[in-house]
Amino acid sequence: MQLAFYGATDTVTGSRYLLSGQHGGHLLVDCGLFQGLKQLRLRNWDQLPFDVSKIDAVLLTHAHIDHSGFLPRLIKEGFKGRVYCTRSTLALCELLLPDSGRLQEEQAEFENRHKLSKHVQSLPLYTEDDARQALKHFAPVTFDETFSPIEGWSVRFRHAGHILGAASVKVSNGGRSVLFSGDLGRSDDLVMKPPMPPEEADVLVVESTYGDRLHPDGDALAQLADVINRTAARGGQVVIPSFAVGRAQTLLHCISQLKQARRIPDLPVYLNSPMAVDATQIYSHHAGEHRLTAQECDELGHVAKFARTVEESMALNRLRWPSIIISASGMATGGRVLHHLKAYAPDSRCTILFTGHQAAGTRGATLVSGAKTVKIFGEYVPVRAEVANLDMLSAHADRDDLLDWMAAMPRPPSRVYITHGEPVAADALRLAIQDRLGWACEVPEYRQSVKV
Ligand SMILES: [Zn+2]
Numbered sequence: 179m180q181l182a183f184y185g186a187t188d189t190v191t192g193s194r195y196l197l198s199g200q201h202g203g204h205l206l207v208d209c210g211l212f213q214g215l216k217q218l219r220l221r222n223w224d225q226l227p228f229d230v231s232k233i234d235a236v237l238l239t240h241a242h243i244d245h246s247g248f249l250p251r252l253i254k255e256g257f258k259g260r261v262y263c264t265r266s267t268l269a270l271c272e273l274l275l276p277d278s279g280r281l282q283e284e285q286a287e288f289e290n291r292h293k294l295s296k297h298v299q300s301l302p303l304y305t306e307d308d309a310r311q312a313l314k315h316f317a318p319v320t321f322d323e324t325f326s327p328i329e330g331w332s333v334r335f336r337h338a339g340h341i342l343g344a345a346s347v348k349v350s351n352g353g354r355s356v357l358f359s360g361d362l363g364r365s366d367d368l369v370m371k372p373p374m375p376p377e378e379a380d381v382l383v384v385e386s387t388y389g390d391r392l393h394p395d396g397d398a399l400a401q402l403a404d405v406i407n408r409t410a411a412r413g414g415q416v417v418i419p420s421f422a423v424g425r426a427q428t429l430l431h432c433i434s435q436l437k438q439a440r441r442i443p444d445l446p447v448y449l450n451s452p453m454a455v456d457a458t459q460i461y462s463h464h465a466g467e468h469r470l471t472a473q474e475c476d477e478l479g480h481v482a483k484f485a486r487t488v489e490e491s492m493a494l495n496r497l498r499w500p501s502i503i504i505s506a507s508g509m510a511t512g513g514r515v516l517h518h519l520k521a522y523a524p525d526s527r528c529t530i531l532f533t534g535h536q537a538a539g540t541r542g543a544t545l546v547s548g549a550k551t552v553k554i555f556g557e558y559v560p561v562r563a564e565v566a567n568l569d570m571l572s573a574h575a576d577r578d579d580l581l582d583w584m585a586a587m588p589r590p591p592s593r594v595y596i597t598h599g600e601p602v603a604a605d606a607l608r609l610a611i612q613d614r615l616g617w618a619c620e621v622p623e624y625r626q627s628v629k630v
Contacts, residue, residue, distance in 0.1 A: 179351050181381065182627040184227055185210060186598040189218050190387050190537050191244040193598060195358065196228055197630075199351045203328045204228070206236045207347060207358050209261075211247030211278070211303075213511060215539030222248065222303055227625055230256045235327040237335075238263035239360030240344035241270035241423060247278050250304040250312040257315075262327055264335055265318040266343030266464045270423050272313060273453045273460075277422075279309035281512055292556065321345065339363025339373035340573050341424035342460065342467055348377050354630050355379040357591070361387070361598070362575040362583060368398070369428045369461075369468050370573070378588040381630050386599030387535050388576040389607025391569070398570035402432055403441045405531055405566050410443055410500040414527030414563070419515045419542060421508035422454035424573050425533055427461050427478060429504055431470065432571070434481040443500075449482040450491050450505040450514050495521035508534065509542035516541075520554045528563040533571040538600055577607060581614055594619035595628070 179199055185192030185208075192212035197205045212218040230252060238246055238261055249261060263271070282302035289300035304312075319325055324334045330352070335345035340363040347358045357379035365372040376382070409416045420426045426449065436442045449455060461468065462475035470478075482504065485491050491514050494503055505515035509532075519541075522528040536542035544552055545565050551558045575583060584594070594617050596604045604621045611619045622628070 179354050179356065179630040180627055181356060181630050182625070183595070183597065183622040184625060185212065187622055187624040187626070188601055189214060190535065190598050190600065191218060192221060193245045194248070195383065197349055197351070197356065199330065201330065201352065203331055203351065204233050205327065205331065205349060206233050207349070208239055208245045209236050209248045209252050210245040211243050213244055213509070213540070214537040218539065222251070226255060231258070233257055233259060235259045236261040237327070237333060237347050237349070238267060239338070239347055239358060240341055241267045241274050242341065242361070242421070243274055243278050245361070246271055246275065250275060250279060250308040253312045253315060254304055254308055259315070260317040260327065261315045262317050262319050262325070262333065264321055264343045264345055266460065266467060267345070268316050268318045269460045269463070270343055270457060271316065273456050274423065275309040275312060276306045277453050279304050279306035285512070334377070336374045336377065337371065337467070339367060339370045341370065342464055346373065346376065348379055356381045356383060356630055359384045359583070361385055361573070362580065363573055364393070364575050364579055365582070367573065369431055369470060371467070371469055373575070373583060375586040376583060380592055382584065382587070382591040382594045384580065384584065384594060384596055385574070386580070386596045386604045386607040387574045388572065389580065389596065389599045389603040389610070391576055391603070392578055393570050393572060393576045396570070398568065399432055399436060399441070401568055401570060403436050405529055405568070406436070406442045406502065409527070409529040409564070410445055412527040413500055414525060414529060415497055415500065415522050416502045416529045416531055417515065417518045417522050418502065418504045418531045418533065419508055419510045419519070420454070420504050420506060420533060422451045422506040423457045425508055425571065426451065426454040426504055426506070427458055428571055428573070429533065430458065430478045430481050431474065433502065434477045437481065446499070446501040447482040448485055448494055448501060448503045450485040450494055450503055450518070452486045454504070454506060455484045455486065491517065494518060509536050509540035510545065511540050511542070516554050519552065520559050523552060523559050523561045523563050526562040530563050530565045532567040534569065535572060535574065536567070577610055580607060581610060584611070585615060590615070590617050592618065596621045
């Protein structure tokens with residue numbers, strides 16, 4: 179087999195790997211959108227480095243847009259095959275992809291209205307309708323069952339723990355095999371069960387989002403309670419930019435527990451993301467995949483008031499009493515949370531609370547770095563609010579989790595390729611693998627192709 183890296187090489191976004199068989203067959207593993215720095219986002223518009231009509235099938239590790247968000251464009255460009263993923267990933271993609279198309283349309287419309295684009299007219303990468311068409315290509319598969327997407331190839335999805343439906347994927351062809359970790363969850367996640375141990379494989383492709391970091395010891399709930407309590411004492415709002423899928427449900431669960439234990443005041447909580455509201459329901463429909471009981475799932479639906487309409491969303495910018503607002507997107511790259519940041523970032527009583535890795539070039543990374551202003555809708559907004567990042571609520575394995583997971587492989591792979599990390603994190607994991615496991619490993623470059 180030949181393995182080519184067409185994304186997630188010098189970044190945590192744009193996951194796309196192409197496997198080509200010696201005797202034919204082409205499988206694309208993940209088909210994500212590039213996000214963050216402009217030079218990365220522009221890659222979404224590059225001519226594709228492969229012939230789309232030759233791709234037989236796509237294997238999708240999980241629903242997050244940086245893994246799935248390019249699929250509607252791939253289909254627009256002529257992909258005719260199937261997209262294999264787990265059932266719960268399909269259910270989440272039914273929310274995420276049309277929403278992504280809508281955001282693309284809104285962004286193009288905004289740029290055209292404000293003449294921000296240097297192009298004559300901004301166009302969306304794809305529309306909401308394109309995304310709905312793309313969903314017709316999806317074919318759900320069952321965890322732990324081997325299937326053959328094309329003759330001579332076999333594939334198996336196993337629980338990766340990261341979010342609902344997330345999988346590691348093993349692909350075998352011509353007597354050789356590659357295991358893709360996908361985004362790996364944590365062994366002690368509050369909502370998701372731990373990742374399944376890895377299967378044996380000749381080559382491993384492993385993520386490295388937190389390859390240079392350990393999640394701090396300590397009680398994530400206690401830290402969350404501290405942030406909420408000190409903000410409430412100042413009379414401010416806690417604005418939490420959050421992924422609609424995964425992180426939002428973890429936050430609701432934590433807040434529900436803190437309220438029940440009376441560790442925080444009974445202040446109003448708003449979930450301002452229609453998609454997160456729907457995703458929360460999908461979590462309750464797939465109970466076997468996570469740690470929450472039916473009652474705890476039910477509580478997720480009651481701990482927050484849901485804002486669905488634009489009017490309800492706008493009303494949240496005029497709150498006068500301490501409250502918690504959870505809203506997408508998680509790295510403040512778009513979505514309703516931008517309006518809340520514009521409203522509350524200038525207020526020193528408030529807190530902007532991030533809960534995971536902020537990719538380079540995103541507003542989230544700017545804010546976490548301590549910037550005094552942040553650009554929102556073309557305006558510089560002063561940042562006087564407290565900015566905090568509770569990495570402890572991250573849905574990603576940290577460096578030691580990654581090493582422990584790899585060490586459980588039944589035999590060492592002949593080579594490890596480290597992807598899905600900022601350059602510093604990927605390189606730190608490379609050194610750690612060499613030191614602790616003594617395995618041959620490398621950090622591949624964008625568009626590099628290797629023999630398996
Ligand atoms: Zn993810």
